[in-house]
Amino acid sequence: MLAQARPTLRAEAPAAVESAPILVELRAVTVRREERTILESVDLLVREGELVTVIGPNGAGKTTLVKVALGLLAPSAGTVRRREGLRIGYAPQALVIDPAMPIDVLGFLALGGRRPRDELEAALAEVGVAGIGRRQMRALSGGELRRVLLARALLRRPDLLVLDEPLSGVDLAGQLALYELIGSLRRVRGCAVLLVSHDLHLVMAETDRVVCLDRHVCCSGSPETVARDSAFLRLLGDRVARVVALYQHHHACRHDGSDERGAP
């Protein structure tokens, strides 16, 4: 019923995910601020267990879209629906801890909710940074901070993980490792992931559906479809598109040979 409104998605989304219940749905969402249109009639749909990636250049309204989906920002027009009782784990794009704030990693994790110490330690181990619980938050590297934010989001046992630029402030090797971590978390936990990134070639391989955003939805569909879409090519230029094509090749190889993805 809901899928009828979006024939492209129905055509491109993997069949296994197609029938899954909807977690978050944005319809014709428009956000204006001081005469400037930040988002124009944007549709976004996340189903149970799906990995949806929103990509777009700087200023495309990606973070605004995330805030609307999270309910932090009311749209000027359009509707937002979240499944009742939906538990969201959110990792914001930036976290700046004031120098005057003394807080260690365990203390930071406990801000998300009162939980026993061993549960907090287990969450740190799950994201691959076991044993940093007593380090001060300000002493963490970019990659460690990303993982701690992920751990705080996971502690809520989310149905949906919302990750705003989860690779920012991380070097290339760290980006790949983080990306693998997000993929494995999704497989183990079975939660849906809404991921926002300006970084195409790293994100696209594991994603079910890509939404290419530039204030409006340029195009959306499977990574393969979007990479071929003329609107996407225009938006991001030929050079980036070639890189994406390369990565897509890699992705296809892995799929034919050893499929690590595991059916949802």
Next chain:
Amino acid sequence: MIDAFVLRALLAGVGIALLAGPLGAFVVWRRLAIFGEALAHSALLGVVSAHLLDVDPTLGLVVFAALLAAALWALEEQRLLPTDTILSTLAHGALAAGLVLVSLLDWLRIDLFAYLFGDILAVSDSDLAVLLVLSLLVAIALGRHWRGLLSLTIEPDLARVEGVPVRRLRLLLDLLIAAAIAVGMKLVGLVLVVSLLVVPAATARPWARTPHGMALLAALVGTAATLSGVGLSLLVDLPTGPAIVLVAVLGFLASVTAGRLRELRTRAREGRGGLAGEPARR
């Protein structure tokens, strides 16, 4: 045998110091020192208005502090201008209005001096009662909402997604800080009152590893400064408010210096260990 007025002064001082510790930590974390200055500026308008309406001047102070806190809360929702700009504007507006009122109402005789510099030795039983009630309120509010208040201080969007009522708690915190400042003016006056909040928290910072550790340590530091300030003023006959603040600031300088020295020592040790032990780290 201690005189009753000295006992009241000590009780009031310790009470305010205990309040100001944790609230001051939030003032430092949220960079609201200018908020305190704004409240102090608006005090004159509050006092004049109270005289006009023939009500207790302290009540006028508290009401104006609460109004300013509400204004801050409403204005923080917009993101166009930085908070310190807004507060500075509000404060000077209130100060200008107070001065205009004082000059228009030339029949009004106000002892401005008491509000400027405070008089802890003139603390009355009813002042103590107000302080006790406020202390209980602060203790209950901070105890119940500690996690949410910290969470919104560190990252408000994340706090909201996790179900913290960010707007309500921020208003609560602003009101508590405003009330603490209105009461603290009794002690050291509006010129110095902000130091009661900021200085103990800043003194505690180098030695704290957790937020609650910093808040509790700030309460202890403030209490020690108040007791020694009152003691000094009795022994050497100094003005009490400035004596308290001076002791506190000297303690702050000692703390920051010691903290910096410790940091340099640790870094020197880690530098040597790093070269020998794990050269490839980071």
